[in-house]
Amino acid sequence: xxxxxxxxxxxxxxxxxxxxxxxxxxxxxxxxxxxxxxxxxxxxxxxxxxxxxxxxxxxxxxxxxxxxxxxxxxxxxxxxxxxxxxxxxxxxxxxxxxxxxxxxxxxxxxxxxxxxxxxxxxxxxxxxxxxxxxxxxxxxxxxxxxxxxxxxxxxxxxxxxxxxxxxxxxxxxxxxxxxxxxxxxxxxxxxxxxxxxxxxxxxxxxxxxxxxxxxxxxxxxxxxxxxxxxxxxxxxxxxxxxxxxxxxxxxxxxxxxxxxxx
Numbered sequence: 001x002x003x004x005x006x007x008x009x010x011x012x013x014x015x016x017x018x019x020x021x022x023x024x025x026x027x028x029x030x031x032x033x034x035x036x037x038x039x040x041x042x043x044x045x046x047x048x049x050x051x052x053x054x055x056x057x058x059x060x061x062x063x064x065x066x067x068x069x070x071x072x073x074x075x076x077x078x079x080x081x082x083x084x085x086x087x088x089x090x091x092x093x094x095x096x097x098x099x100x101x102x103x104x105x106x107x108x109x110x111x112x113x114x115x116x117x118x119x120x121x122x123x124x125x126x127x128x129x130x131x132x133x134x135x136x137x138x139x140x141x142x143x144x145x146x147x148x149x150x151x152x153x154x155x156x157x158x159x160x161x162x163x164x165x166x167x168x169x170x171x172x173x174x175x176x177x178x179x180x181x182x183x184x185x186x187x188x189x190x191x192x193x194x195x196x197x198x199x200x201x202x203x204x205x206x207x208x209x210x211x212x213x214x215x216x217x218x219x220x221x222x223x224x225x226x227x228x229x230x231x232x233x234x235x236x237x238x239x240x241x242x243x244x245x246x247x248x249x250x251x252x253x254x255x256x257x258x259x260x261x262x
Contacts, residue, residue: 004048005029008072008201011053014060023051033064040232042066052109066232068113073201075109109133110198114181114206115236116213117221117243119165125206125214126221127174127184128239129198130230145226148253154186156224156253162243166221169255172197174220176259179211180204184222185260214259223254 005024012020023029029051032043042049048067053060053074109132117126134145152158155169171187173194180203185194206214214220229246233239246252 004046004067005044005051006048006067006072007051008074010074010201011051011062011072014053014055014074015062030064035065035232040066068232070109070111071201071204111232112181112184112198112200112204113230113233113239114204114210115239116207116209117162117223117236117240119162119221123209123213124165124217124221125210126223127181128230128243129184129222129224131227133227135226147226148224148251151224151253156222156255158250159223159247159252159254160250161247162240166254166256168219169257172222172255173258173260174214174222176206176211176214176220177203179206181206184257218259219256220259221254222257223252225252 007015007020007023015023019028029044029049031045032041033049034040035042042064044064050065050067050070050072052063052065052070052072054063055074111130111132113128113130115126115128116123118124131147135147135150136144137146137150148156148158155172157166159166171194173185175182175185181200182203183196183199186197188195223243225243225246229249229251230239230242233242243252
């Protein structure tokens with residue numbers, strides 16, 4: 001059975017055509033894997049799978065993710081992080097062969113899921129953001145998770161229940177172009193031109209219902225939770241349950257972001 005594997009041009013450029021073709025032919029790709037985004041099992045013979053290449057200064061490690069969690073992309077990390085991960089499984093410097101998912105360093109990548117959320121009897125377009133690892137404050141080396149405090153400092157509000165639409169966070173926006181999700185934008189330095197807080201490597205498809213709701217409200221609700229709070233949920237009702245649980249546990253922040261584009 002053909003493997004449902006996506007190797008982006010960016011990843012292909014790094015690993016070379018020969019290795020990319022071997023992956024697509026199933027010679028070097030695993031049948032099953034643990035998703036580098038949501039940490040749950042996947043099978044590239046049964047579901048669309050993305051190749052994610054983590055690159056240090058001298059070493060590279062190839063990992064796999066559900067296509068619904070992450071697009072195929074290249075993620076640059078520090079050599080120290082990558083060398084430590086490769087040593088942990090006995091790999092060597094410069095080894096670009098596919099490695100088990102556990103070789104991926106704890107470098108946070110933002111996983112973004114779109115879905116419709118029912119609040120006060122009305123459906124709202126939402127983005128749920130969950131990193132793949134704890135996020136520490138820039139310039140620190142602690143082992144804690146500062147993801148929510150950093151967002152609260154930016155103006156996101158803690159949510160204890162999904163009973164009302166969160167307030168609008170001015171200066172931030174969601175870029176939707178030609179019906180596809182491109183980026184979450186934040187204010188630029190000194191109030192300058194907005195810059196991407198999160199940007200899709202390849203524009204993400206959203207449902208017709210999601211686009212319709214976004215155009216109706218002209219805003220998108222963004223929910224954010226620490227790693228392990230939401231997970232990869234295959235249905236919107238399960239996503240809502242996970243959001244409710246995270247909110248009740250004090251592990252959720254949110255804001256309404258104006259819609260940029262159409």
